[in-house]
Amino acid sequence: MNDLGYPPADAAGLDALEARLAHDLACLNHPPANWVPPTQHPTHGRVLDVVVIGGGMCGLVASFALIHGGMSHLRIFDRSPKGFEGPWVTYARMETLRSPKQLTGPAYGLGALSFRAWYEARFGTPAWEALDKIPRPLWMDYLRWYRQVLRLPVENEVEVTRVSPEDGFLRLDLAGAGAKEPFVLTRKLVMATGREGMGQPTIPPFVDGLERGVDWMHSADAFDFARLRDKRVVVVGVGASAVDNAAEALEAGASECRLLIRRKEMPRINKMMGIGSFGFTAGFPTLDDAWRWRFMHYSFTTQTPAPRGSTLRVSRHANAFFHFDCGIARITRGEHGLVVETVHDRRFLTDFVILGTGFTIEPDARPELADVAGRIALWRDRYTPPPHEAHPDMASFPYLSGSFAFQPREPGDLPWLQDVHCFNYGATISLGKISGDIPAISDGAAHLAKSLAADLYRADIDRHWQTLQTYDKPELLGDEWTVAE
Numbered sequence: 001m002n003d004l005g006y007p008p009a010d011a012a013g014l015d016a017l018e019a020r021l022a023h024d025l026a027c028l029n030h031p032p033a034n035w036v037p038p039t040q041h042p043t044h045g046r047v048l049d050v051v052v053i054g055g056g057m058c059g060l061v062a063s064f065a066l067i068h069g070g071m072s073h074l075r076i077f078d079r080s081p082k083g084f085e086g087p088w089v090t091y092a093r094m095e096t097l098r099s100p101k102q103l104t105g106p107a108y109g110l111g112a113l114s115f116r117a118w119y120e121a122r123f124g125t126p127a128w129e130a131l132d133k134i135p136r137p138l139w140m141d142y143l144r145w146y147r148q149v150l151r152l153p154v155e156n157e158v159e160v161t162r163v164s165p166e167d168g169f170l171r172l173d174l175a176g177a178g179a180k181e182p183f184v185l186t187r188k189l190v191m192a193t194g195r196e197g198m199g200q201p202t203i204p205p206f207v208d209g210l211e212r213g214v215d216w217m218h219s220a221d222a223f224d225f226a227r228l229r230d231k232r233v234v235v236v237g238v239g240a241s242a243v244d245n246a247a248e249a250l251e252a253g254a255s256e257c258r259l260l261i262r263r264k265e266m267p268r269i270n271k272m273m274g275i276g277s278f279g280f281t282a283g284f285p286t287l288d289d290a291w292r293w294r295f296m297h298y299s300f301t302t303q304t305p306a307p308r309g310s311t312l313r314v315s316r317h318a319n320a321f322f323h324f325d326c327g328i329a330r331i332t333r334g335e336h337g338l339v340v341e342t343v344h345d346r347r348f349l350t351d352f353v354i355l356g357t358g359f360t361i362e363p364d365a366r367p368e369l370a371d372v373a374g375r376i377a378l379w380r381d382r383y384t385p386p387p388h389e390a391h392p393d394m395a396s397f398p399y400l401s402g403s404f405a406f407q408p409r410e411p412g413d414l415p416w417l418q419d420v421h422c423f424n425y426g427a428t429i430s431l432g433k434i435s436g437d438i439p440a441i442s443d444g445a446a447h448l449a450k451s452l453a454a455d456l457y458r459a460d461i462d463r464h465w466q467t468l469q470t471y472d473k474p475e476l477l478g479d480e481w482t483v484a485e
Contacts, residue, residue, distance in 0.1 A: 242356020
């Protein structure tokens, strides 16, 4: 074992895996020729066919699917430094992934591209068989290898600050140390921006008047947990991020950590695990609004529990306390620290508050879409659930087409929105869990690639018709037969 507790790595094994993958890709004719006719702008030259925002798991597999489908005139932008895309080694604080290790994730049907193949190549088959859950940092290492071995052209430290129409295309304004130009033009935009990529952290009003980073933090904030040594800590919530941050605080030496939980009892069953199947993945997007809403409403209201290992990581500390039926009414500064008051008149003294309150989904809050705030169709604009299924958070999800595309709130408005595709957690209500989580991410990427291919082909139909008519390479040369008299 090395210092991280992993078996010793086998460089030769990884070389062999990469040779196997290269052969598999060659057998699949990857990468194929680009079939999309080039599009020129009279001033700015050739227009990109696709831009993918996000170089994390969603962006990588989406880009691979597009290239594998012959749409290779694309660019991939990520605002993070290279190797730090997504949450895995930034604000994610769990020890292991929730997903079972055997799920193939972004492998896209290629065994040699799976985490299992990569892990066995590095550490051996016995190590794989002994592995319980995938350590979070190793998952990031795998994604770094995935990007490298597939030669995916991610451009780091580039942020898309604004999306707007220009001359029939999408103009993306760029910023950041890695930006090579002030803007690019593209025909299609894929927002592969992950869990938080269609909204922002949920900040309840009870922290108004308190100082972020001094009195409180959100679970997605960068933070030095060593500052919590010998401090009293309150964590709001009991979802996965709340539990993981509670564990970090305890392991950093907090004198106590109290999880204040609005629910009266701990969620224990991950209901969606019970119906996960190829049928659900394929069938969910085809259901009517009432059925899609019903399934997701049940999932949202029963709530996904934190993983068992993560919860035990907290409860093994004698100074960890779980308080149920403790929705928070207000937090104020007192003489001896922060005073947390619940809706049922309980009071807790603490030094620091961690919000495990997740993320809102609100397209209007995205800075790159600020020009169209209030004009994107949301679920509340298209569907009114029965009163017992009302859910304001779900109602704020974007109401997407079958191709992950945004739609205008008012018919006929913003025709260019059909070329902006929401391949992130924001697609959950419209298309299911195929664009943010590990289990069905390859299915989602395949669905996205086929949808964009169909859109691009239809848009260029006159040019494809012309290509058909002018194609003149003969199959037969005329000397293959003799005309009978």
